[in-house]
Amino acid sequence: MQQSSILLLFFFLMGIALIVFTYVYLSSKKADQGMTNPLKKRFWFFLILTVMMGIFASVTIPKSPYFAFADKTPAKVIHVAAMQFSFFLSENAIDPEKPSGQQIELPVDEVVEFRVTSLDVNHGFAIYDESNRLITQTQAMPGYVNRLRYQFDEPGKYNILCLEYCGMAHQVMRSSFTVK
Amino acid sequence: MSKNIVFLFLLIIGFCNFAEAQTTSNALKEETNIYEKVFDVPLQVVDRQSASFDELYAQKPVILALIFTRCTGICNPFLVKLKENLQFKTQENPFQVLVVSFDSRDGISDMRRLAQNLGLEDNKQWTFATTDSISRLNQSVGFEPIWDSLRQQFDHDALLVGINKEGYITKKLIGLREQADLELLIGSVNNIFSPTYRLPNQNSLFSCFNYDPVTGKNTPGLGLLFLALPAVLTTLLLVFISYFVRRSRQKRVQLN
Amino acid sequence: MESIKIRKITSIWIITVLTLFVASIVLGILMRLNQGGVLQQTPITFYSNMTIHGITMIGIWFVAGMAGINYLMERYVKTSYTANLIALILTVIGVLLLWAVTLIGKFHTAWTFLYPLPLKVMWAKWATPTFLVAMSILSVGWLIWGISMMTQVLKKYSIAQAFAWQHFKKDPEVKTPPFILISMITLVGVITCLFVAVVLMALYFAEYFSGGSFVNDALLMKNLTYFFGHTIANEMLYLGLAVIYELFAEVGGRPKWKTTWYVALAWNFTLIFILTAFFHHLYMDFVQPEGFQIVGQLASYLASLPAAAVTVFSVWVAVYRVKIKWTLTNLLFFIGVAGWVIGGFGAVIDATISNNIVLHNTLWVPAHFHTYNVMGNVLFSLGFFYWFSIQFTDKLVSERFSKLILSLLIIGGAGFLLAFYIGGADSIPRRFSNYPAEFTSAKFLANFGAAFATIYLIPILILFYNITKRCLKILFSSSS
Ligand code: HEM
Numbered sequence: 001m002q003q004s005s006i007l008l009l010f011f012f013l014m015g016i017a018l019i020v021f022t023y024v025y026l027s028s029k030k031a032d033q034g035m036t037n038p039l040k041k042r043f044w045f046f047l048i049l050t051v052m053m054g055i056f057a058s059v060t061i062p063k064s065p066y067f068a069f070a071d072k073t074p075a076k077v078i079h080v081a082a083m084q085f086s087f088f089l090s091e092n093a094i095d096p097e098k099p100s101g102q103q104i105e106l107p108v109d110e111v112v113e114f115r116v117t118s119l120d121v122n123h124g125f126a127i128y129d130e131s132n133r134l135i136t137q138t139q140a141m142p143g144y145v146n147r148l149r150y151q152f153d154e155p156g157k158y159n160i161l162c163l164e165y166c167g168m169a170h171q172v173m174r175s176s177f178t179v180k
Numbered sequence: 181m182s183k184n185i186v187f188l189f190l191l192i193i194g195f196c197n198f199a200e201a202q203t204t205s206n207a208l209k210e211e212t213n214i215y216e217k218v219f220d221v222p223l224q225v226v227d228r229q230s231a232s233f234d235e236l237y238a239q240k241p242v243i244l245a246l247i248f249t250r251c252t253g254i255c256n257p258f259l260v261k262l263k264e265n266l267q268f269k270t271q272e273n274p275f276q277v278l279v280v281s282f283d284s285r286d287g288i289s290d291m292r293r294l295a296q297n298l299g300l301e302d303n304k305q306w307t308f309a310t311t312d313s314i315s316r317l318n319q320s321v322g323f324e325p326i327w328d329s330l331r332q333q334f335d336h337d338a339l340l341v342g343i344n345k346e347g348y349i350t351k352k353l354i355g356l357r358e359q360a361d362l363e364l365l366i367g368s369v370n371n372i373f374s375p376t377y378r379l380p381n382q383n384s385l386f387s388c389f390n391y392d393p394v395t396g397k398n399t400p401g402l403g404l405l406f407l408a409l410p411a412v413l414t415t416l417l418l419v420f421i422s423y424f425v426r427r428s429r430q431k432r433v434q435l436n
Numbered sequence: 437m438e439s440i441k442i443r444k445i446t447s448i449w450i451i452t453v454l455t456l457f458v459a460s461i462v463l464g465i466l467m468r469l470n471q472g473g474v475l476q477q478t479p480i481t482f483y484s485n486m487t488i489h490g491i492t493m494i495g496i497w498f499v500a501g502m503a504g505i506n507y508l509m510e511r512y513v514k515t516s517y518t519a520n521l522i523a524l525i526l527t528v529i530g531v532l533l534l535w536a537v538t539l540i541g542k543f544h545t546a547w548t549f550l551y552p553l554p555l556k557v558m559w560a561k562w563a564t565p566t567f568l569v570a571m572s573i574l575s576v577g578w579l580i581w582g583i584s585m586m587t588q589v590l591k592k593y594s595i596a597q598a599f600a601w602q603h604f605k606k607d608p609e610v611k612t613p614p615f616i617l618i619s620m621i622t623l624v625g626v627i628t629c630l631f632v633a634v635v636l637m638a639l640y641f642a643e644y645f646s647g648g649s650f651v652n653d654a655l656l657m658k659n660l661t662y663f664f665g666h667t668i669a670n671e672m673l674y675l676g677l678a679v680i681y682e683l684f685a686e687v688g689g690r691p692k693w694k695t696t697w698y699v700a701l702a703w704n705f706t707l708i709f710i711l712t713a714f715f716h717h718l719y720m721d722f723v724q725p726e727g728f729q730i731v732g733q734l735a736s737y738l739a740s741l742p743a744a745a746v747t748v749f750s751v752w753v754a755v756y757r758v759k760i761k762w763t764l765t766n767l768l769f770f771i772g773v774a775g776w777v778i779g780g781f782g783a784v785i786d787a788t789i790s791n792n793i794v795l796h797n798t799l800w801v802p803a804h805f806h807t808y809n810v811m812g813n814v815l816f817s818l819g820f821f822y823w824f825s826i827q828f829t830d831k832l833v834s835e836r837f838s839k840l841i842l843s844l845l846i847i848g849g850a851g852f853l854l855a856f857y858i859g860g861a862d863s864i865p866r867r868f869s870n871y872p873a874e875f876t877s878a879k880f881l882a883n884f885g886a887a888f889a890t891i892y893l894i895p896i897l898i899l900f901y902n903i904t905k906r907c908l909k910i911l912f913s914s915s916s
């Protein structure tokens with residue numbers, strides 16, 4: 001699970017920082033005036049940092065989600081219109097004047113496309129799996145349609161939550177669909 | 181006099197509303213049948229061997245236009261406009277145009293005449309055809325012509341359907357459309373993916389980007405200016421203040 | 437005469453900031469308790485509190501940084517007392533209006549007021565225009581202050597010297613103090629993002645008064661909003677760092693830090709890249725072209741990492757095996773740098789697009805920005821406040837008492853933040869007044885966070901009492 005590895009990575013980095021800072025602090029407590037300071041080789045420090053940053057960037061940037069499944073023809077399109085404080089999901093285009101939605105069922109192991117827009121303010125469109133993990137998301141912006149492609153590997157019920165603050169009932173703005 | 185103006189004004193407003201309603205309903209219709217497979221009909225092709233639809237789209241993605249030759253309405257301007265729009269199209273993204281009649285009265289000779297009238301009989305990119313299973317084809321692309329027995333004409337949309345090499349409908353266009361929309365259609369049948377698109381009828385004066393379907397890239401819009409402006413202002417301010425304070429200091433030095 | 441004036445106005449800034457800080461922490465604890473189910477506020481109350489908590493916190497730590505560098509800048513150049521005073525008056529007016537707008541008017545757009553939320557009136561009718569006016573007042577006041585300080589620096593240093601470009605060559609004739617370098621770089625960013633705020637407000641006013649005939653573009657407005665909001669939140673940290681560069685060595689009884697070529701380089705990176713780092717707030721807006729998104733990720737790295745590396749390294753070098761005089765001030769600085777670095781790790785992880793898709797707008801976001809504020813920037817400024825307040829009195833906080841204060845700050849802060857991080861990894865959304873039942877850990881984490889935030893509040897109250905008392909004395913002393 002991506003989130004767990006992120007948390008682990010964070011704790012790891014935090015641990016290193018804590019150890020080094022504590023070590024540096026303690027060293028000053030028992031220092032005497034004549035000691036030499038070995039931290040003069042700054043160049044290497046910066047070089048290592050730059051290289052690590054470069055590697056991290058070049059590994060992660062290709063994993064960006066914008067063009068995921070771009071070369072596939074999706075099995076289904078779902079139109080999504082977000083509106084304070086509900087979602088309309090439909091297999092047909094949604095009329096902004098008379099928005100209406102339907103129960104959605106999606107095929108497992110096939111690419112599907114969500115066309116997400118908003119009829120009023122900015123909203124979020126976040127998909128949570130059965131174990132309640134956030135698996136993917138996009139924003140719903142008025143005037144624009146965002147195309148989110150995804151392939152569900154597990155059948156089950158998926159929840160949709162609004163992840164962009166949209167007003168007083170933001171926390172209850174939700175919907176769901178099933179994957180079979 | 182003033183009454184007339186008011187009336188004219190109301191008329192214009194009414195017309196605008198009507199036009200707007202028309203485009204929204206078309207926009208909704210265009211979104212039907214997307215990513216569905218087009219029905220594989222047998223085709224009788226003008227001056228060529230008959231073929232099934234899947235043989236055709238397997239070679240090159242297809243832009244399908246549905247018309248009938250006895251049409252006194254939109255079909256002719258529709259095809260003329262399509263021809264115009266495609267005239268200067270380079271071969272960057274491959275496609276072919278398939279014109280199919282949805283009128284059972286049309287025979288292969290009617291279609292040949294149509295091709296000749298348009299001056300397209302020798303154009304390799306265009307194919308004119310009839311089929312005996314038109315209703316299945318209509319259904320699979322969501323096309324619903326209605327026979328008007330009074331006028332002896334079909335009531336129908338000017339529909340273009342984009343079909344990719346796998347036979348899936350990737351995009352539809354309804355009505356007489358401009359070059360840019362057509363480019364989007366051609367891009368879509370070649371599976372060029374853009375993670376977003378803009379809805380019609382929205383204010384786009386200060387938009388940041390305009391999507392260019394030919395290159396698949398975004399070109400900067402007026403809105404970007406607003407984003408760049410503050411940084412430019414600050415830089416100018418910096419230079420201006422620096423110049424100004426130095427000059428006034430020099431003056432002071434000279435005075436002393 | 438002049439130095440007494442600046443001393444007094446700095447005291448007023450400090451008292452104002454600390455008072456508002458305590459009030460906002462209380463609101464924060466109330467929010468956590470509501471999320472934990474201990475309190476039952478209406479969602480509107482919750483979101484109004486959240487809005488004013490966010491705006492106030494950003495506002496006060498920004499002005500705390502500005503007041504700090506203004507005070508220290510007097511060592512190098514003369515600053516304008518008038519500009520400082522104007523900023524103070526306009527800030528007080530703006531903040532009073534904002535508290536009225538949110539607590540009385542129930543305006544609750546969150547502090548990011550994403551377009552078109554402020555125009556969809558779900559609160560008192562007067563709240564929206566008043567909010568826009570208040571934001572404009574703050575922007576203008578701070579712009580005057582920032583431009584005035586920049587002018588004073590430029591009177592002494594040329595542009596190239598202010599940005600320490602001469603340090604890229606060997607043995608420069610004129611040496612730019614790091615404090616001037618960082619202040620200048622930060623001021624340029626501050627002025628830019630305040631101009632953005634002015635543009636943003638102008639577009640809002642245009643739509644508000646057009647009666648529906650002028651409609652803004654949502655993407656442009658979102659870009660502008662984060663250009664302003666992200667940048668100012670980021671720059672205020674650098675204001676705090678400028679203070680550290682000036683004071684850390686001095687307080688420890690060591691020679692002053694010098695600008696070297698890599699210090700200059702790192703901070704010039706910040707100057708450039710800080711202006712596009714805000715793109716990382718729009719990662720999940722697929723309408724933003726991919727090129728911008730990638731620029732966003734790279735700029736996020738380049739604006740923060742070199743400057744962080746240089747600063748951390750400088751601090752380590754200054755401390756490692758060096759006998760220094762530890763006081764509450766430099767301990768706050770030292771711990772603050774550690775907190776800033778740890779929050780920075782959280783931020784860099786989140787600023788990576790492929791992670792952002794599962795972290796965006798979860799509790800991970802408040803987790804990381806609270807880290808480098810609660811355990812970073814706040815400590816920088818508190819360190820400065822304390823240092824400032826003891827300059828003119830001789831009664832210090834005893835060493836044992838300092839230890840107690842610091843331990844409580846660390847324990848409280850760590851627990852409060854941990855609850856956010858774990859919540860973020862558990863995919864719990866941010867900005868939810870109440871959590872849906874399926875987030876089984878959410879309520880416990882919220883109450884856990886509230887409890888530790890209360891522990892954090894104790895040393896803040898002690899420092900509030902301690903520092904305010906002395907500042908009041910400075911304020912009301914007739915001579916000196
Ligand atoms: C111990 C002290 C603090 C507590 C208990 C606290 C608590 C909170 C809570 C509960 C939230 C809402 C989280 C959510 O989205 O669910 C929040 C949001 C926020 N806090 Fe704090 N906070 C504290 C200190 C700070 C500081 C020092 C800053 C300085 C910048 C700050 C800035 C913000 C901002 C900008 C938001 C976002 C508001 C919004 O979403 O509109 N907080 N805080």
Ligand SMILES: [Cu+2]
Pocket residue numbers: 082083084085122123124162163164165166170173
């Ligand atoms: Cu919403």
